[in-house]
Each structure stands twice: as structure tokens, then as C-alpha cells.
Amino acid sequence: MASFSLPKIHDNPDGGWGPSSSNVPEQLKFKDIPYAPYSKSDKLGRFADWNDLTSDGRQTNTGPLAATNTRGGAGRGRRDGAQAFGSGTASAFSYFHIEDESSFSVVDNKAAPPRRGGGFARGRGSARGNSSFASRGTSRGGSRGGYNTAPRSGGQRGGRRGMRDWEKNNRTRESSVAISPSWQMLEEIEFHRLAKLRLDVDEPEDLGNYGRIFPYDKSYDRITTKTEKPLQSFDRLKYNTTTSDDPVIQQLAAKNTAKVYTTDVILSVLMTAPRSVYPWDIVIIREGDNLFLDKRDGGMFDHVTVNENAADPPQDPTPSNPNNPQDKQTAPDTPSINSATDLSLEATYISQNFGFQSVVESSAPPPVDFAHPNPFHGPGETEPLASCGYRYRVFDLGITEDEDIKLCVRTEVDAYVPGPGNPQDGHGLITIRALNEFDSRAQGAGGAPDWRSKLDSQRGAVVATEMKNNSCKLAKWTVQSVLAGAELMKLGYISRVNPRDNSRHVILSTASLRPTDFAAQLNVSFANGWGIVRTVTDLCMKMPEGKYVLVKDPNKSVIRLYAVPMTAFTTEDDEGEAFEGDEPESAA
Template sequence: MASLSSLIASVVDNDQGGFGPSASHLPPQFKDIPYAPFSKNDKLGRIVDWNAEGPSSGAAGGSAPAAAGQAGQKGGKYSREPKEAFGASAAGTFAYYHDEDESSFSVVAGGAAGKKPVQAGGGLQRNQGRMQGGGGRGGAARGGFQQGGGRFQQSGPRGMQQGGRQGQQQGAGGRFGGGGGGWGRGGAQGGRNNWKEQRTRDASVQVGNDWVSLEEIEYSRLNKLRLEVDLDEAETLSQHGFLYEYDRTYDRVNTKNEKPLQNVDRVRYNPTTSDDPVMQELAAKDRGRVFVTDNILSMLMCAQRSVYPWDMVLTREGDKLFIDKREGGPFDYPSVNENAADPPMENDKDTLNSPSALSLEATYINQNFAFQVVREEPDARLEVEHPNPFYQSDMETEPLASCVFRYRRFDISVTEDEDVGLVVRTEVDAFTKQQNEDQPSFITIKTLNEFDPRAQGAGGAPDWRTKLDSQRGAVVATEMKNNSSKLARWAVQSVLAGAEQMKMGYVSRANPRDASRHTILGTQWYKPRDFATQMNINLANGWGIVRTIADLALKQPEGKYVLMKDPNKPLIKLFRVPIDAFEPTEDDLLDDSALPSAAPSDDGL
């Protein structure tokens, strides 16, 4: 009995008259440790139980749980009465009483604070929130949580709409709407809008093992280059060829009065710089240090807008620099929707609208449109001082196309002590006779083409047959966005040639699934310099790029170099290549000679 009495005395505090350890029998190691009353009936609930009814007054925020408890009592038999935990009536040792001033705290957010999300205490309303709101913590329909300040979003179908709207407003960095996070469809949609398929393109030329990398220039560095060149002081060295007058009847073409695009057989030349005899003659006369064509020069001046890969060959001969294109390279074929957010892609199922097929189609349309819209009559022909240097009448069977090559010299010197002249071969396509003007005006003719507004790679372009006449501004704005590189190059070529106007044609397929028949839906006039301003073309930046590339090549020893655009990164690379690079080898010549002859043999087989 003595042992039992001592055991009871150790657990019963006779001084306090309650249940708990006696102060006189408490071991020293447990002294000053508060005792928490407990009961085996206590159960662990939620970490934050919004159903529990709080005090009506006292601590801050007590009114919200009280309101929730009242709302729960209205729920009928499903309402849950809050229970008092065992030991809560005693002076809780762990109870916290706020008796300090909160004046030192301040609101960090600048916007108006939204209402705190409140959950109704009634189980019926909570169940309704689950059924209507998609179930869960994020439900915010007619029960469950009340939506406060847009923080909680609905998870059901309506929640998808709300989440999508909030995801679009908050963007990729939104709390619940951006790339791949949050509730509802906002996160998924925000991430999907910002995600693009990573396309791996092949380089326009294969880098050889014996190529030496000299320089890599990012687009960000190209944007910082500047060189002021006075275009009005450009010197026209010589002009070659002839021009026909533009047919004014095509100004009246529209979607209700369209004309079919004809296939006109004409001969037009576009040789590279080193194959031009006039360029060689001007170099021998020391009329410049850098020699290039307008097609190549415009690509260099608008390099930052290019997305597709390209390359050009730089040849250093003495103190001269020749910039050439490769035969059959990207300079011979204009791109289509190169700058679109979702450009055309190679697809085995849709070869009609692949980038290569669209490029060939655009080349065909540009040439035939320029041949068709001129008056090929004796009284509408303009001769210049020199004939076409590439046409051989005794060998050609087709007539020559309307074209004049203008060889012009621009001064790209940086200081007054140096003399760096750039000779460029430019082209004009036709001429017009203006009223009250004695001299004819040179014009360039270019074409935009529509293939299929519903096909992949169309870039969100509107249907030209319904929008071109009534909403031409929207059509032009879309083309400027989807074909920024091509249109910028055309504007620069017209400025370099000294053309007074650009004639832009709008050509569409007669049938979206047939790339062989086209119709002319309209035409439009532009002034090259105004069009360049509208395209945000910085000519000073373009001349700075040209001078920088020329300096890099002229500092190198004599030889051959390749400047190429990286196929998948916004940068250009400069390589030193062997002098015989891109030259036909003996194996190529043997392969050509081994081809069967088209002439019949003596035995008639």
C-alpha cells in the first residue's frame, strides 16, 4: 500500500486539487515546463479549420469566423456545431493574448487589398461548392470559398474560363496564370502560348573540316553599329539595258475586277558580283574597294531581320573586296512568311505549302508579274547609254525582259583621310511618265503572294478576297510582320537603286490547293524611303554593318572567306576557307561528261 500511495502522490497535485504532477514531486529536469492537458478523445483535425467558430470579439479577424459559423447554422441539419476541446476552459498555458500595437506594420502591396477568402461553415454549402466549383480548395462558385481579389479561381469549366482570362492578364509571370502553374486553365494556357516548337534548321552551306572560324557576331552587337552615308551624293557610274513603261490599267485591278497571272517567257539575268564584266572593269579602273550586288547588300544591311540561314562568299584580291553569292543559294529565291510566329515547316503531308515549295512559287510570281504589267510597245521603250551586258542575241531565243542595271558608288569612309568606295549593281524594272516632268521616273516592281489563309504557316493573314479592298491596312500590317526580312530588303534595294516609286502587287492562288494558277487581286504604290520608314528600317545601322564586315575582311590576308548566318541562333559567323572552295572538282566534271547525250546515235537508237 505504501508504494501505491507514493505513486498516487506523484501524479495528483493535492495542493492545486486538480489532475497533474505535484510541484513537490516534479523531477528537476521537468521544472518550469508548462503542462498541456490532453484527452484521449481529442482528434487531429485540419491545420487551419475555417469551420471552427471563433470569438465574436477580441482577437483581430474574429468576426469572419463568427459570420461563417452563422452561415453554417443556416445550413440545416448538415451544419456542424463547433466543439470545445478538452482543457480549453482552463487558463491555457499556450493561449496567446495580443497586447502589442501593430502601428509598426505597414501594407507592402500597392494595390487595394482584396477580401479575405471565407469558407462557409455549413457542410451543405461546402458540398455545393464542390459540385459547382469542381471540388476542392479552389472552388469559388456559390459555396465554398468566396473569390477575393482574384486569388482563388474556379476549377470547373467556369474556372477554366476565369483562369484563362487571369492567365492572359498576368502573363507568363502571373502567380496562378503563368507557364505551367496555378489552378484552372490559366497556367496551362499561358505556358502554351509562350511555348514554341523548337525547329532545327540546316545551314545553307556545309562547314568544311578545313574551315577556320574567325569571328562570331551576335545580332545584339549588330544593332549598335552606325554609319551615316549621304544617299543623295551617290554617283551613278553607268547604266545598262532598257525599260518598258508601266501599264496604268493595272492600277484599277481589285478583288471584283481581278486579272489572271500570265506565264510570260522573258530572259532576265542575275549573275553574281565576280561574274559581272562591268564590275571587273570598274575594279580595274580603281573606282571602289568593295563590290557587291543590291540583292546581297540588302541582306547584309537587314541581317537582324533574317531567320532562315544564308551565306555569302567574300574574296580578298589586293586591296579589293568582292562579295558574291553561291549559285542556287538562298539569294535567288525569296522566302515566304519567314518572320511569322509559326512559319511554314517541312511536312511530308503538305508538300504544297512547304518553305521550299512556297519559295519557288514566290519566285515564279515575282518574275511573271513584273513581265506582265509593262507595255511592250515601241513607243513605251526607254533606252539607256549601254546595252545589257549579259544578253547574247545570237544564242538566246527568248526576248529580253525590261530591266536596267544601274552601277552606283557610295562613300562609306569613316574619316576624311580615307577613301572607301562601295560599288553596287542595282536594278530597276520599269519607268513611268509623270505629269509636269520631262524625265521619266524609275520604279521597282515587287509582289506579295497569298497561298492558303487556313494552312499551317499562314501567319494569321486575313482572306485577301474579302479583306484586301476594305481592310488593306490590316493586310499590309500582317505582311510586314510575317515578311519583315523580305519587305525590308525590297525597300533597301529600291532606295539603293534611286527608284522614285515601288509597285507592289497582291497575287493569290486561284485555288488554295493549286500552286500553278494565280490571279492578281490588286496593286499599290509606295515611295521607297517612306516605305522604309514605315518598316522601321535604320539605314545608318545597315551601313554600319556593311563597313564592319568590310573591315573584318580587308584586315585578313588575301584569300576567300565565307560569311554565314547561323541556322538556329541570331548570329553571323566569318570563316576562312580554301581558295578552291565551291569550285567544281574534276569528279564533278567527269560526272557531267558521263551523262547520256540527248542527240540520237547513228544507228537511230
């Protein structure tokens, strides 16, 4: 029969943990305790050194009493080159891999090519890793088995970055309009939700054409960098009236021609909203069943942005703190001509004057007068009008035949190309825009190549860079051209005479683009743009009558709809007050 007997217990009645040494027999005192030979000259450090490599290439683990040098690394051994005492003998604390790795081989056994560039040494570096800038591309301290600190971005990863790059992503922009605490936020829509909207819209219906347009001067198509032409300044009168103040739209609204009224400038911003980076705002007025999309005077709609979509766009200088005397001393005396605000004003000046200069204001070929005169030009105006034609068109945004949601938009064309077609019927109409180069080496240039050396030989590289840095601006111009029914868009390349002087410019080249084809190159989806317009329209139609403002967040990819008082953004002539409940916005 099986039996069980208790083992002998070495009790310690005097207290303490474990058996007393007096109760343990002498022959059992050191039984089953492994012995690791060591030298008294070695320092006792780690319990286990996983970086220690023996002479046969296997990784070993040393125990508490093993003689491991605390500064040792991958197979270094003793500092004097001699083998550490006891490291060559088998130890009870040594680790041996069971699997046989002798048959293992690397597929690509070629030596890695040496890294080039970077400005700092990329070899072994400092012997002790005490230099903060030395050998950033290698392990710290050479081959001591330390951690790898290979750079995440450098010459081999898209170019070196500049000093204080950590500040560039933390810079914040101011909103285009001061958000009053009394405003009520009604809706917030992220850009990724807007990018999923789709709506197919048929061809528009023309309601009427107004104004006078001049023929385009074809000699500007033959300009090259070797035959550059100076940009001249012209005094011409061109109106950019908001929607509610348009007398033609007021007449159309009285006849209930449509439910939504706007201009092509405002509509293009809304249709390309997911591309925008700079802040903007649209004032929305609900009157009965009608919806008016307006702009504010002096807002971003009256200016042209520069390199808005660049990885490091132009920035405005940080305003100095008046309470800090040190900021007053370090503040520059003269502002930079390459700041975001100055570049925007410069680009607006260039685009307007290029449109005025590139048309022929003579009797041959003659100008074309549309069926109606310019609706904004009064009888007392003496300044000559610029070449501009206004086309009022209606788009049907209804999804089904029962829906009656029509949008009336005022579009603009800048000139016409003489040909067999009649411009009054919409043939040969063009829009004129201009891209500007300020300084390819300045902050905010976005890696743009020098136009004078690359525009003729590598135009594709220049266009690709502009499509990347000015994606939103080019998309808005293309949408405006398509909405107006223009057959061509003339795009001028204008640069400074001297990069340090923003007052003199030259025309280097002019490109002719078909808006529909250029929209495909820019990946502009009109179905997505109309889906955004329909979503905002439905959202505002659900609201009661009143005034609202759609604001793009200055630092986030989101738009917000606020309910504002009817007195917001209006001027009181009787009381001489400026904007009520609002402060003048800063230019984008």
C-alpha cells in the first residue's frame, strides 16, 4: 500500500526566515549552488548583460556574480584587450541557443553604401558620444551596442530641415472674423465629411449677359524668359460687388427666379473648401424662401493667396508684446516683404494689372458689348472701365424632378479671343489669372524652382510645384472659369525684377489652359463641389429667417455655422459706427 512520509524540516526556532545555518549539515551547505569564476579586478555590475558576445558569435547571459564590465558592449571584453577572467569557461549562468543557426544566411550580404551629405560627420563619431551633433546617423558611441539614433528626416528622406522647425507646426493663424461670444454655433462639419459628398448637376441656363469685354492680345502667348515684358500699372475700374448689393440679382430675386443667389468667387470657395488652409467666412442671409451668400468688404475674397498649400506657407511676423520691453528691442524696424499679408497684396496687384495689360483697348479688333451695360457703373463715373463681362446663370441643384432648388450665380469673364464664334453667344470667352514668383530662397517659397532658368526648359516641374503649393487657388480659378462657361484660361507667370523689391515685376510667360482639362489635372471634382453646396443650402434652409455666417476654422480642417444678429457686418451711416459685434479681419 502506498505511503507518504514528510520530509525532514530544518526548523529555526530562534526566529528569522529560513533554516538556521547551525541546523544545516556541513556537507549540504553549498550543494547545488553554481560557481562562476571571476577576477577581483573586474567590476560587478549588471545581473545580465544581453549585449555581451562571446568569441564564437553567440549571445550570452551572465549572472549576478559574472565578471561583466559595465561599459562593455558587443564583444569588447576587457578594456586592455585581454579576455575577461572566466568568460571562456562554461558557466551555469551562460545561455546557449538550442537551434542551430549555422545554416542561416542573409539574402543581401552587400555592404551598406556610405551616407553622404548632412553637414556633420557620419562615421564612428565621438569616442564617448559626448558631442550632441556628431554622427547622428550612427549608433551612439560607435559600436558599443547602444541604441540606434538614425534620423527620421534628413538628406535621404526628402531633404534637410532647417533650424527651429519645431516652431513651424505650432504657429497659429487668426480667424478671418472675430467670433463674438453672443453668437450661437449651429453646426460643425469636418472636411473629411465634405469630401464624401456627391451631386451631379446639368448644364446651366443663361439669364443675361452684362458689360463690355476687349480682345486678348495674342502677343503675350509668345513671351519667353528671354523676351520678358515689364508689368505695367493701369487705372481701371472693376467692380466686385457682393450678392445682396447686386441690382440684377435683386430683380431676379423679386421674380423668384431661384432660391439661392451668390457669385462665382464665393461659390468657388465653398466648392473647394476641403483644399483651403487659410481662414475664410461667408455671410448667409435667409429672407423668406431665398438664400443669399455674401462676402464682407475687405475680406479674403478680395485678395489672392500665395503658397497656401505649401508644407511651410508664408507667415506673418508675430506681433510684439507692448508690455514686454525686450520685444520692442528685438522687433524689426521694417516688415518683411515676404510675409503672408504683403505677398497677398502683391499677388492681387499682379493678377489685376496682368488682366488689364493683356487686352487690346483699341478699335481693331473692336470690343464686344453684351446685351446689357455694366450694372454697377453709374453715370457719374469718369474712370475707364476694365474689360469685364458678367454672365448670370442658373444651376438646378434638385435631386429629383419634384425638387425646385435652383442656384443663380453671377460669373465673370475677362476677355475674348477673336474667332469665328460670337462672344455674345458664349464663344471664345476667356478668364485671365496670374501666378507670381517672389523669392525661391525665402521662407514660404515651397521649394519652387527658379522660373527664369526652368520655365522654358522644365515647365512641367514649375507647373507641378505650383499645383502643389497653390492647389486651392488654382482650383478656385478653374471652378470660376467653368462656372462662367469660358473656353480658355490664360495663366501668366510673373516674377520680380529683383527678389528684394516687390514693386517691379516682369512677365516671363503665359499659358493657355482649357478649364475642364486643367480641372482633371488638379483632381477637382465638380460633383463633390455641388454636393457641398447642396449640403450647406439644405442646412441653411432648415433655419429660420435671419443672418448666419459660415466660418472656416483658421487652424483646423472644419467649418462652423453661426447664427449672428442682423446688425452684424453692417455699417451704420447715421451713427458713424463701424462693424457692430465684429472687428476688422486680418488679410489671409
